[in-house]
Amino acid sequence: MFNALIWGLSWWPFRQFQALGLHPLWTTVALYVLSLLVLSASQPQAWRELARTPALWLVTLAAGVTNTAFNCGVATGDVVRVVLLFYLMPLWAVLLARLILGERLTALAGLRMVLALGGAAIVLSPEGGGLPLPAGLSDWLGLAGGFTFALNNVMLRRQSASNGPAACALAMFAGGVGVAGTAAALLAGASVISWPGLPGPIWLLPLAGMALLFFLSNLSLQYGAGRLPANVTAIIMLTEVPVAxxxxxxxxxxxxxxxxxxxGVCILAAALLAALERKASAA
Structure with missing residues (x-):
């Protein structure tokens, strides 16, 4: 619940820092540097495991794109639309699990896909009629973030038997820093966004506080997800949507x-069905 609360409210500080001159890409880098440093210091062997596991490089890329897309989307677009489009991930998870894990498509999975696609079509349908396509960059970012989050989760399931949690966590934190940092540097170099800057050193305190909250939220998710049934965790994480x-x-x-x-009701119903399907499989 704490993790979902932090992510559901994250759009507001992102916008505050953006108003002060710190683009969401630079804020994303700052948030994950703390987590990356702490994990590197406490689990240095995780770097060796990450370096010799190409599959985790895909986790790094997927996690980085997820955080970059979601954070930029909620900071610049309509938060409700971005979060709902992000939670189309059950649709992508069905397709990716079939492609990567070889999971069979069940009737319940088909219903989830229909609900998710129908919900997306309703959300994206323009007022005057026409094709249900993303209306702007923030819509695309919400869709991209949800897809890469599903890819991240599927790859973590694939690697859970062969890689330890420290290496998997390191891959995700490294992605948050690396992908957002690379995108920010390229855009700043092209003068599309400004280089990082704040009105004064005092603003480093709330930025550090936000980084600490994100670090604690990640620890909370790992602690809770390791002790709760997967379907319960999935349902609890959905509270991010109404919070946002x-x-x-x-x-x-x-x-x-x-x-x-x-x-939104259709999209959330698809996500709830995904949790119920995991419960039925576990039973």
Whole structure:
């Protein structure tokens, strides 16, 4: 719940730092540097395991794109739409699990895909009619973040038997720093965004506090997910959606009309079915 709360509210500090001159890409780098340094110091052998495991390099890339896309999306676009499109990941997970893990497609998986696709079509449908396509960059970022998050999760399941949790966590933290940092440096070098800067050193304190909260939220997720059934964890993580939506509506970070609400119900129903399917498989 703590992890879902932090992620659901993360859009607000991202926007505050952006208003101060720190682009969300640079903020993402700052947030994951702390986690990366702590894990590197406490588990240095994880670097060797990561270096000799090409499959974890894909986890690094997927985790990096996930964090980069989601953080930039909620910082620059309608938070409600971005979060809902991000949670299309059950749809991508079905397809990727079939492709990478060889999992068979069940009737319940098919229903999840129909619900997710239907919800996405409703959310993305333009007011005057037409094809349900992303309306802007933030929509694309929400979709991309959800896809790479599903890829990240599928790859972690694939590697769980052969790689330790420290190496997997290191891959994700390294991705958060590496992908966001590379994108930020390239865009800053092309003068698309500014180089990192804050009005004064005092602003490093709230940035460090935010990094600490993200570090604690990751620890909380690892602790809780290691002790709860997978379906319970999945349902708890869905609380990120109402937290993000309600906070965005309250603080002016997004809008919720009937069309978006109806599509959101379909998308969340697909995610809940994914949790129920895991419970049935475990039983």
């Amino acid at each position: 939506a309600l906070s965005a509506l309250w603080l002016g970070g997004g809008q919720l009309d009937v069309k978006t609400a109806l599509g």
